[in-house]
Every structure is written in C-alpha cells, then in structure tokens.
Amino acid sequence: MTDQYAVIGNPISHSQSPLIHSEFAKQTGQNLAYDRLYAPLDGFDRVANDFVGQGGKGLNITLPFKGDAFRLANQLTFRASVSEAVNTLTFKDGVVYGDNTDGVGLVRDIVENLDMPIAGKRVLVLGAGGAVRGVLLPLLEEKPLRLTVANRTVEKAQALAAQFAPYGTVDGVGYPELAGEQFDIIINGTSTSLHDELPPIPHGVFAPDALAYDMVYSAGLTPFLKRGQQEKAAVLADGLGMLVEQAAESFFIWRGVKPETRRVMGILREVLS
Ligand code: NDP
Secondary structure (H helix, E strand, O other), X not given: OOEEEEEEEOOOOOOOHHHHHHHHXXXXXXXXXEEEEEOOOOOHHHHHHHHHHOOOOEEEEXXXXXXXXXXXXXXXXXXXXXXXXXXXXXXXXXXXXXXXXXXXXXXXXXXXXXXXXXXXXXXXXXXXXXXXXXXXXXXXXXXXXXXXXXXXXXXXXXXXXXXXXXXXXXXXXXXXXXXXXXXXXXXXXXXXXXXXXXXXXOOOXXXXXXXXXXXXXXXXXXXXXXXXXXXOOOEEEOOHHHHHHHHHHHXXXXXXXXOOOHHHHXXXXXXXX
8 A cells, every 4th residue: 555645734735845755755666645735724633633544654744833743743852852843743553753854954955965064153043933943953963153043023032042052052132133243154044035025134244154044945046045145155055955855854754765865956946946
C-alpha cells in the first residue's frame, strides 16, 4: 500500500511541499503519496485526526497550525519542545511524534548551500512569530558571537530572548535600538515581504560581508533583499533553500533516507519564476 503524507494549513493551495516531496520520493524510490490538506481555523485537530484514521503516516504543518500541532503531539523532540512549535508530525503505533525541521533547514541552507558559517558571527533575526520561534535553537547551536531578535512588538522579542537565553547569547530589542549596530547575517523572519513591505530596519545594519536572508521566497528580490543590495550586502538569499531543506529533514524523519536537495531547488526555482 502507498503511504500517505500531507501538508496541512490555511491557506494551503500555494504550498509547494507536494512537488518537493514527490521529487524526493522519485529520487529515492520511495512509494508514497503527498497531498495538501485544508483545515478551518478551528479545525486542525479534527482534520489531522481524520487523516490518521484513514491511515495517514505523517503531516507537515504550516501557518497557522504549528502551535496546534505542538499540542497534538504526545512525544516531542528536544528542538520541538524548546520552540513550542511543530512542523512535522509522524503517526506510528498510536503515538503522535512532533518535531520542528524549520531551524535545521535554515541553518543547512546558510552553512552548507550558501557556505556561510554562523559560528562567531553577529546574527540579527527580524520578527518574533512562529517561524522565528522555530529557528532560534538551531541558530544558537551554531555558536554565533551574538544573536539579536528585533521585532515591531518589542515585548515578543524580549520574551523569546528570555525563553532561549539558556541556549546561548540572545537579546530581544525593538527596531530603533538597532541604529549604529552592524551584523554579519541578517535574517528576515517577518511576513513583511508577503505584503511587499520592508521591516523598519535602520540604515547601516549590514556589515560589509553580510548575508541578507529572507525566509520568504519569491521570483524577484523582496523589499528586504533590495535594501540589502543597496547597502552592499555580499550575499542575498531568499527562503527557497530553507523550504527544501526543512522538507528534506521531514522526509528523512519519515523514510530514513536523505534526499539530495540541490536539483529539487532548481526545479522549484523554475516553477516559481
Ligand atoms: P507570524 O504571523 O507568526 O509572524 C509575523 C511576524 O512579522 C511578526 O514578528 C510580526 O511582528 C512581523 N510583522 C508583520 N508585519 C510587519 C510590519 N509591517 N513591520 C514589521 N514587522 C511585521 O508569521 P511566521 O513567523 O509564521 O512567518 C513569517 C514568515 O516566514 C512568513 O512570511 C513565512 O512565509 C515565512 N516562512 C518561511 C519558511 C521557509 O521554509 N522558507 C518556513 C516558515 C515561515 P509583530 O509581532 O509586531 O506583529
């Protein structure tokens, strides 16, 4: 029997996860099907449980259900438990296993694909929503010199910094406090690019060799990446690599084989252009 997987979200029609996972399955010779599942905002548990009832083996979780998935899981990995957000559920022998692969996806894209070590760097993360919550522990595990979280609602950045302080040097600030500071890696984890907006970063935050990384992926440069370009950031990258790498880690959790990601990134780039 073909094993069933899906990505669940609201909205969901835009998701590229079925394409990515079917390419991984072809490449590794795995017999699986991967669909999109829409859930109403108050219907995550029902839709997920129906999927399990029909024999579903695993789910990826996207906006806005990563907190719901965290609560549904009855066994969590350390990284999922610390981030309090789950993007990968595995259903086996009546147990619901929860993991979060967003952070490892981001770190692999930066360190391996973009060849930019995080160790010893000054890292700035913009935003304090679900995506940022999922990436802070894996970023801190790379041992940056310091990690700063900046957010429009300052209290959220401060709360995240306090929550992750046991795992490394991290502080939470508002945007005005970034004036006069410089960073080597600046990651936009806000949703501003989806609305063609720029987070209010002061001029001058990009160090001369900086990486400007936008978690949102798009055909052209996002407003954040355009700002990075104007300020002479050395490397500009969108979140397509993160998307494919987090999917590869989920695929590995489910199937025990690591797919090759570069070719799939190329296919996805073509589809999105
Ligand atoms: P959330 O809705 O949880 O958080 C949104 C964040 O953006 C908040 O910090 C919010 O600040 C900030 N924000 C929104 N509008 C503005 C604005 N006008 N100015 C400044 N800050 C703003 O979203 P997520 O964290 O789940 O997702 C963030 C982005 O990351 C999404 O665009 C998503 O597509 C992307 N993403 C990409 C992934 C990938 O694999 N490439 C994986 C996961 C997410 P405030 O708290 O003040 O409201």
